[in-house]
Amino acid sequence: MLKRRVQILKEIAAAVVAMDENGVVHLAREALHQGVKANEIIMEGLSKGMEVVGKRYESGEYFIPQMLVASDAMYAAIEVLKPHLTGTAGKSAGRIVIGVVEGDTHDIGKNLVKIMLESSGFTVHDLGRDVPLQKFIEEAEAVQAQMICLSSLMTTAMSGMKEVVRMLKTRGLRHKYKVMVGGEPISQAFADAIEADGYAANAVSAVKKAKELLSGDETRSIMF
Amino acid sequence: MAGSLYALLEENHLAYPTLHNNAAAMAEYAVLLQQTCEIDNYGVPFCMTVEAEDFGAEVDLGSPLKDPRVTRYPAATLDQVLAIHPAACPRHRVTLDAIARLTGGDVPVIGNLTGPTSLLTSLMEPTEVYRAMAKDEKKVALALTHLTAHLIRFAEEQVAAGADMLVLADPGSSGDIIGGGHFRRLVAPSLLAIVEAVKVCGKPVVLHICGNIMPLAPELAEIPWDALSVDSVVSLSKLQVHFPERTLMGNVSTHLLAVSSGDKIYQAAGKAVEVSAILAPACGLSTTTLPENIRSMVRAARDAAGKLPKYSVPGVS
Numbered sequence: 348m349l350k351r352r353v354q355i356l357k358e359i360a361a362a363v364v365a366m367d368e369n370g371v372v373h374l375a376r377e378a379l380h381q382g383v384k385a386n387e388i389i390m391e392g393l394s395k396g397m398e399v400v401g402k403r404y405e406s407g408e409y410f411i412p413q414m415l416v417a418s419d420a421m422y423a424a425i426e427v428l429k430p431h432l433t434g435t436a437g438k439s440a441g442r443i444v445i446g447v448v449e450g451d452t453h454d455i456g457k458n459l460v461k462i463m464l465e466s467s468g469f470t471v472h473d474l475g476r477d478v479p480l481q482k483f484i485e486e487a488e489a490v491q492a493q494m495i496c497l498s499s500l501m502t503t504a505m506s507g508m509k510e511v512v513r514m515l516k517t518r519g520l521r522h523k524y525k526v527m528v529g530g531e532p533i534s535q536a537f538a539d540a541i542e543a544d545g546y547a548a549n550a551v552s553a554v555k556k557a558k559e560l561l562s563g564d565e566t567r568s569i570m571f
Numbered sequence: 572m573a574g575s576l577y578a579l580l581e582e583n584h585l586a587y588p589t590l591h592n593n594a595a596a597m598a599e600y601a602v603l604l605q606q607t608c609e610i611d612n613y614g615v616p617f618c619m620t621v622e623a624e625d626f627g628a629e630v631d632l633g634s635p636l637k638d639p640r641v642t643r644y645p646a647a648t649l650d651q652v653l654a655i656h657p658a659a660c661p662r663h664r665v666t667l668d669a670i671a672r673l674t675g676g677d678v679p680v681i682g683n684l685t686g687p688t689s690l691l692t693s694l695m696e697p698t699e700v701y702r703a704m705a706k707d708e709k710k711v712a713l714a715l716t717h718l719t720a721h722l723i724r725f726a727e728e729q730v731a732a733g734a735d736m737l738v739l740a741d742p743g744s745s746g747d748i749i750g751g752g753h754f755r756r757l758v759a760p761s762l763l764a765i766v767e768a769v770k771v772c773g774k775p776v777v778l779h780i781c782g783n784i785m786p787l788a789p790e791l792a793e794i795p796w797d798a799l800s801v802d803s804v805v806s807l808s809k810l811q812v813h814f815p816e817r818t819l820m821g822n823v824s825t826h827l828l829a830v831s832s833g834d835k836i837y838q839a840a841g842k843a844v845e846v847s848a849i850l851a852p853a854c855g856l857s858t859t860t861l862p863e864n865i866r867s868m869v870r871a872a873r874d875a876a877g878k879l880p881k882y883s884v885p886g887v888s
Binding site for chain 2: 366407409410411412413415416419450452453454455458477501502503505506531532537
């Protein structure tokens with residue numbers, strides 16, 4: 348039984364990497380049928396697969412089209428597994444509010460960050476694009492987030508990131524939220540200048556930075 | 572493509588958004604931009620949404636601080652994109668009329684085209700376009716061909732109206748986003764078709780693609796652009812190795828131009844112009860860019876002019 352469990356989890360991870368949605372769904376059902384817990388299928392199968400996908404993205408083998416299709420396979424399997432998640436599942440690795448800053452409608456990067464954060468156990472509240480600055484804070488307060496992630500591809504919108512940090516300070520809320528920034532024109536130097544807590548160059552490093560910034564805040568368990 | 576600059580609009584009390592939807596105002600602003608910033612050309616239009624509007628996209632023309640952008644896509648699927656018959660929107664004609672008003676003088680007029688992939692991601696959800704590249708490449712190819720036909724017509728019209736050269740900008744096709752394989756199979760053929768069409772008209776064409784284009788060098792080498800305009804992340808000297816006899820353009824950081832000031836910009840521009848034969852911003856300017864910052868960049872180009880071999884763009888006097 349142990350060998351079959353390990354084997355099927357490996358096959359699930361491999362199917363995610365292969366972007367085989369039908370295969371992943373089929374294997375997820377098979378794993379459930381064999382008695383593997385849904386929580387474990389997600390964490391040890393799907394999430395592990397997405398980690399490999401992330402590595403291939405970092406190495407330049409996979410790009411956005413492949414990331415999207417691989418994540419489709421992951422999400423399709425999660426839909427199958429959701430009804431079988433046990434009561435111990437519920438805590439997430441952290442609650443994050445994410446969006447593209449007001450004035451900018453480019454959201455591919457933000458969408459990828461969301462996918463990778465969710466696949467790693469974070470609960471992500473996605474505000475979409477061209478998000479009014481105060482909305483980030485309102486949503487963070489409403490969902491009791493731990494982190495606000497600000498994305499922008501455009502130089503014009505970058506000042507909005509600085510403004511969000513300033514608004515948090517003005518309202519006495521700065522200490523409540525980690526702020527992470529990212530996007531094509533963003534840099535560590537910019538993040539430091541606006542006193543953000545972190546900067547991530549891509550979706551994979553965003554996960555690493557989020558884990559680093561929120562370590563100790565929540566027990567890693569399951570998302571969704 | 573140069574967008575509108577808030578400072579210029581404010582200082583000259585120009586109404587907004589008439590520079591985007593009125594030919595006389597568009598031409599007037601192009602002249603103002605050229606004279607105030609001391610650049611070497613007029614350029615219209617000031618956004619990348621005209622072609623999208625031709626295909627039925629709803630466009631918000633924004634404000635002096637916010638560039639025009641698509642607010643409602645005309646399609647949800649590639650099949651729906653394929654079913655759209657584009658028609659020249661009012662701003663399409665405004666652009667051609669503005670070119671006609673500007674042409675004929677001593678200052679070259681640069682027309683601008685949005686590239687096929689960037690246009691496609693303005694007509695339907697970009698995530699769906701990129702997803703389709705991995706799942707249904709053939710259909711993406713059909714859609715790009717459909718859009719390319721319209722873009723070629725717009726290019727020909729701009730040349731007929733008097734444009735001395737065209738800039739074809741396709742940031743949505745960045746290799747950072749889609750990778751070399753999809754670029755080679757899908758994007759390069761569409762860009763090649765447009766560039767060749769412009770050259771048949773006897774005019775030079777600049778190709779601009781954002782992001783790290785080094786992995787795309789082999790495909791880019793096959794396209795007969797007259798100048799390749801690149802982002803600030805690209806090392807011009809490393810790129811030149813791939814194109815030893817060809818012209819590079821760029822690549823002063825638009826963030827630097829927006830937030831920095833004279834000396835730093837002058838230095839950065841001075842570095843860029845050691846390799847780049849046509850000094851330019853790395854990408855679209857922020858609306859908050861000050862004209863004096865562009866003048867710093869221009870000054871760097873002029874001061875370096877004596878050190879560069881004499882160069883002229885074919886077809887441009």
